[in-house]
Amino acid sequence: MDYHIYQEIPTSQYIQIKLSLECTDRERITLQLPAWRPGRYELANYAQKIRRVVISTAEKTIPLKKITKDKWEFHSEKAGTYTVSYEYYCNQLDAGGCWSDTEMLYLNFSNLAFSVSNREKEEISLQLHLPDAYQVATSLQKLSKHRFKADNHQQLIDSPLIASPDLQHFTYHVGKTTFHLWFQGEIHFNITALIDTFRSFTVRQIAAFTDFPAKDYHFLFHLLPYTHYHGVEHQFSTVITYGPAESLANEEKLAELISVSSHELYHFWNVCRIRPSALLPYDLSREAYLREGVVAEGVTTYLGDMYLLRAGYYTMQQYLDILAQKINRETMSHGWQYQSIVDSSFDLWLDGYKAGIPDRKVSIYNRGALISLCLDLLLMDRNSSLEDVMRCMWMRYGRDQKGYLLEDFQRVVTECAKDPETMEDFFRRFVFGTEDLLPRIEQTLKSVNIYLRKDDNQDPMEEAYGIQLDDSQKIIRLHPDSPAYRSLILGDTIESVENKATSVKLGIKRVHRKKQVSIPTTNREYFIKYKLISEGAENDKRAKWIQ
Template sequence: MHYRISSGNPASRLIEVDFSLSNLSAPTVELQLPAWRPGRYELQNFAKNIQRFEIFDKTGKPLAFQKLTKDRWRVQTAGVSELVARYTYYSNVINAGSSYADDRLLYLNPVNFCLFTDDRLRETCTLELDIPDNWQIAGGLHQIAPKTLLASDFYELVDCPIIASPDLQHLHYEVDDTVFHVWINGNIKPDWERIQRDFSRFSETQIRLFGEFPEKDYHFLTLILPTAYYHGVEHRNSTMLVLGPNDEGEGLYTDLLGVSSHELFHAWNVIRIRPTELLPYDFTRENYFTTCFVAEGVTTYYGDLILRRANVFDDTAYFKEFQVLLKRHFEPSGRSFQSLIESSWDLWLDGYDKGVPNRKVSVYYKGAIAALILDLHIRRKWNHARSLDDVMRLMWERFGKPFIGYTLDDYRAVTEEVAGEPLDWYYERCIFGNEPLEPLLNEYLAFVALQLENDATDLTTTPAVFLVPLDDETGLENRYRWLGVHPEGGLNVKI
């Protein structure tokens, strides 16, 4: 399968695609466009962005075809050995899962616009970019010619976003045998010395947690916008980040660190430690699963914690982000009806919309709080000799490294093995249940000399929450053992 991508009129925001499929022998071929993309568990119906759609044989003769569904076409190919589907894709939105073209940027998420056939998903794919000679190409695909990229199969192709531009800024660093690339496109002058120091630290800390890195190289692909924005998406050996505004302030850099650490953790957790329901991806329909609280909640928990362990964040910076996480759960949805299991399943329904009040919870925020409770429970029982780190290492060794997929029962079995006891109470209260978590959370926060306070008069009132320290010397020692750093002074004020 070969794709040629161009944008003859960037002002139109149209990306022009020529998809060539050879070695045809059947009387018909069905072409499918993905209905969703990895990292966003909702149907996005990319076919709605196709403006013009035509199919020809290799001589340029039109072939008859019929649209079967919103994103599937049956082509009459009797006597034809090769076809070319020629179509335009409207790309007027920039986020971390979209595609976009202007006169100085070609930003591509191939999952948006690359057709496939069901029986050839494992074949190699080539992607050719019609771009000026002075443009650089950034992304995780192997470059086999100046403007041509190679993917081992369709799954790799659509899990590797691409930026092409004459304005790309680039840095690389190494940790063990892995080369990491930071690519930035936008009206900004990066502090490369600071980026190299901080990114090296959190990359090394994550690798030490798991013991190895899944890939030989990794790419942080970053678009900086003039307007406020915050979005990141994980991919096989890269992440796509869209941030703004481009004021070069400390807030922008903090956002860059937070989303980069989160997305790098996904290189293990969900890219390789993947729910069995997502292995392999079925791009034609919903892929329902119940463990997004592991995929996203555990990752959200570790994203900022890793930055503290790596001494990229100090106490003030870490607990500021921790406070934000707590507020994002307890203030809007601490009394919501759904459990984490139900909200994981219903991501495909409305998981990324605000939705009905007090219905769902965030698998990111409540999932992170549930991960924290589990981590502190294991640490308290084993005096820090075991922790959630051990859970994730076992998940990597048993499911991620062999890439075989895990079930909810698998995850529960590993957590109970590390805890050394049944965890019925944990799963009933935190994962399957919908009870307010403040009392349970405070039981475990006390172990690390912290407490969650709110200004609600009763459990029916929406609270404003505050994280406060406790005057407890033993708890303070436990806090630093949890954070994995040496004490640098206590947390003395409300955040």
């Protein structure tokens, strides 16, 4: 089958797509558009961006029937070529969307490419009808300047592209693989130093898994003029959006770009190949419920940062500051009391990518990373590591693309630890259970001479009264054990504060009413900010942990 893509009026942000199919006599053809995309487990319903689907031959238009919100069907009248013509609206410039304007065409085929019934394994050619000056960044096989090939539908939907006359292209090599860095937007950093950093964490990650089965790998960067941060993994590439571009002249901001890049490269193994059974193969027409979020995103978040420490990019204190941020995010929420990380993973389709209602769930990224930290150091006490576990997962499931279940991961962890009782207890309490993770983190880090301390800069309202405010003084979080939880409502705006001997008197605005509320002072601390410090000599365990 052949795709032809046009930008007839780039400023309209509609692109024109023609899909040509060779059909047999009286064949029934079903066209299924994706409802979601790899890397984000929520329904996007991309059919809402489709305009005017038409089926035709060289002689006539063929009747088309819509079966569901994102599925169409037609019947061929005789053998021959049939063309599916439609338009797609490209107005979402993030790491998982599509964008069209006079300067660029950016496509994620998981948004717009039909899965054709019984044709999913057919080779697909792609012709982009673009100005001659346009370069194209993609992992798809190049046939000519603007013509590409995918081996099948799964490869197409996992191969985004950026086409632009302004792309900047750099490469580095590790082993037999060429790593491509494509930048759309302004570069405000030293590219040579960046490549050195990328090479260092790439070498470290490849060493962990022992191989990298790809001739080429592509980092596709959108450097944007506005604030943005997003990354999405793919089989042989990643798309990363970051902004504002000029902020990357700052080392702290550049570290964020490097961190998400390390995270997305780790996904080359973990998720893109070591893939939960629910995602193998991708069926983008309906939800794929998975319980393995702690592995897919928790392990990746933890080890993505750890390899930057082990590669020498982060100093120990820089890494500890990043880890402290994760701990503070964990302690600011009480969702862990109500839902395990396994159940939060399963419920990603409900509210996994938005705040949701208060204290209902946990983050598979943040809590998952902290669980992974504790698991790694627990394994090290048993002459193993999380790196050993993931290497085994790669050998057992990733190399041959065999899907795994959470129980398979637990089994590998237990085999590496050679301590079934301890590992069963850990998974029961922190993976399948809802136990407070903070005491375990504190105990675990002490084993490598790292200590959790109360930060010097506490917010009095958060610490003493369990009230967290945004910059407009609107209440965004209340500690469930504080007296304030029984007097205030999320969304109240504090207009005045009067400190008394045993209470604080607050003037608040609730919707269109104003009230006076008195909150008693207690001896308890509620929302506490923590920091991590390294004390004492580096012990053998810590040396092994960061090597």
